[in-house]
Amino acid sequence: MNAQPVLVVGGGIGGLAAALALARKGRAVRVFELGAEFKEIGAGIQLGPNVYRMFEILGLTEAIERWSVHPDFLIMKDALTGDEVTRIPVGGADFRRRFGGYLYGVIHRGDLHTVLLEACRSEPAIQLRENSKGMRFEDSGDRVLLHLENGERVEGCALVGADGLWSKVRAQLFGEAKPRVSGHIAYRAVLPRAEVPGDLWQNNVVLWAGPKTHLVHYPLRRGALYNLVAVFHSDKYEEGWDVFGDPAELEAKFANERPEVQRLLAKINAWKMWVLCDREPIREWSRGRVTLLGDAAHPTLQYMAQGANMAIEDGVVLAACAELSGWDFEKAFRWYQDERYLRTARVQITSRYYGDVYHAAGVVRELRNQMLRERPADPNFSGLAWLYDGIKVPSS
Numbered sequence: 001m002n003a004q005p006v007l008v009v010g011g012g013i014g015g016l017a018a019a020l021a022l023a024r025k026g027r028a029v030r031v032f033e034l035g036a037e038f039k040e041i042g043a044g045i046q047l048g049p050n051v052y053r054m055f056e057i058l059g060l061t062e063a064i065e066r067w068s069v070h071p072d073f074l075i076m077k078d079a080l081t082g083d084e085v086t087r088i089p090v091g092g093a094d095f096r097r098r099f100g101g102y103l104y105g106v107i108h109r110g111d112l113h114t115v116l117l118e119a120c121r122s123e124p125a126i127q128l129r130e131n132s133k134g135m136r137f138e139d140s141g142d143r144v145l146l147h148l149e150n151g152e153r154v155e156g157c158a159l160v161g162a163d164g165l166w167s168k169v170r171a172q173l174f175g176e177a178k179p180r181v182s183g184h185i186a187y188r189a190v191l192p193r194a195e196v197p198g199d200l201w202q203n204n205v206v207l208w209a210g211p212k213t214h215l216v217h218y219p220l221r222r223g224a225l226y227n228l229v230a231v232f233h234s235d236k237y238e239e240g241w242d243v244f245g246d247p248a249e250l251e252a253k254f255a256n257e258r259p260e261v262q263r264l265l266a267k268i269n270a271w272k273m274w275v276l277c278d279r280e281p282i283r284e285w286s287r288g289r290v291t292l293l294g295d296a297a298h299p300t301l302q303y304m305a306q307g308a309n310m311a312i313e314d315g316v317v318l319a320a321c322a323e324l325s326g327w328d329f330e331k332a333f334r335w336y337q338d339e340r341y342l343r344t345a346r347v348q349i350t351s352r353y354y355g356d357v358y359h360a361a362g363v364v365r366e367l368r369n370q371m372l373r374e375r376p377a378d379p380n381f382s383g384l385a386w387l388y389d390g391i392k393v394p395s396s
């Protein structure tokens, strides 16, 4: 029984992190990715100090540092007036000291995925298979059979559904309910540094908060690239993923905002568009020898920039619970979900609230600005502690 691998459906950030965490504990893992290759699209990912501790546990710190950037500040500006609303010093000694020696970071999604993929490839216990779509599973109590689209059946000791927002594993476990469409659309683009006007390039994560819109920018890949994410409300789209957007709609939504915002938006000619969705938090992620991880379990809006961070935490906790349970996966998966569901639910719910704060209009916008500006200094970063202090990984 021990020789049987854990089957992971989905080779995104969460699936690879889980595979790596299990393999580091000596367990064989097979990862099935529907794409023709293991790769990530998209743009930037923000990394809280909470996930840097996970990188350390996974032995990835050095590789991540090779690619990531540490911004000096998270800054919110009012997109109508250009006034600064608030800033958090995430690149300084105080922040590092407060959060166990870790800073805030930003990284290209592709670079993060490559770091995970290379680590998985160098683990003999991990087998990676592309062009392999998981369709359904059978849990017979002492093993799990995964059915692939090509008709093949693969046997394992347990199965982890890391197959994202539209998870088939989740649908089989808990029903086909569709994700919640937020009505918010994200356009993302990455510019080479040379194309960013000098006065608009800065080593900060800057969020321009406008009525029903926001624009975020920050550097990537050691400053060689600049990440732009523009979000606005629209009821034009129901769902979608990785499609090219409509620049005219984007322009219209940001038309009344500051020249800095307009100048950055004008630099882009190839925006990709995401229709942002999440789901209500759930308490049960597991049945028998099958569980969920990452967006399959707790998809969130991106306003706290923590979806991928949570997926990586999931992987580390899942592997710890599995090992400590003596590889009793039924027990381990219940323990894992109990460790994780409230933290990830808090990210899901708080993210919706952050979206409202960023997109406030009228008097609510003025009130937001006043309240954030008048907030007493918080040298201990206490408002962020629940998140950035990170998790206690179960240990013996």
Ligand SMILES: Cc1cc2nc3c(=O)[nH]c(=O)nc-3n(C[C@H](O)[C@H](O)[C@H](O)COP(=O)(O)OP(=O)(O)OC[C@H]3O[C@@H](n4cnc5c(N)ncnc54)[C@H](O)[C@@H]3O)c2cc1C
Binding pocket: 009, 010, 011, 012, 013, 014, 015, 032, 033, 034, 035, 044, 045, 046, 047, 132, 133, 134, 135, 162, 163, 164, 165, 166, 167, 168, 186, 188, 229, 274, 276, 293, 294, 295, 296, 300, 302, 304, 305, 306, 307, 308, 309, 310, 311
């Ligand atoms: C605009 C935007 C900005 C974001 N910014 C941040 C940020 O700054 N920080 C952060 O932490 N998070 C951020 N996120 C969230 C983050 O991208 C996700 O939470 C994260 O990618 C989830 O990882 P995952 O591995 O669970 O799922 P996914 O990344 O969706 O990966 C799922 C994988 O499974 C594969 N798959 C699907 N179905 C099957 C199947 N049936 N069989 C086999 N393979 C399958 C897919 O091809 C994919 O490779 C952002 C998201 C968006 C939309």
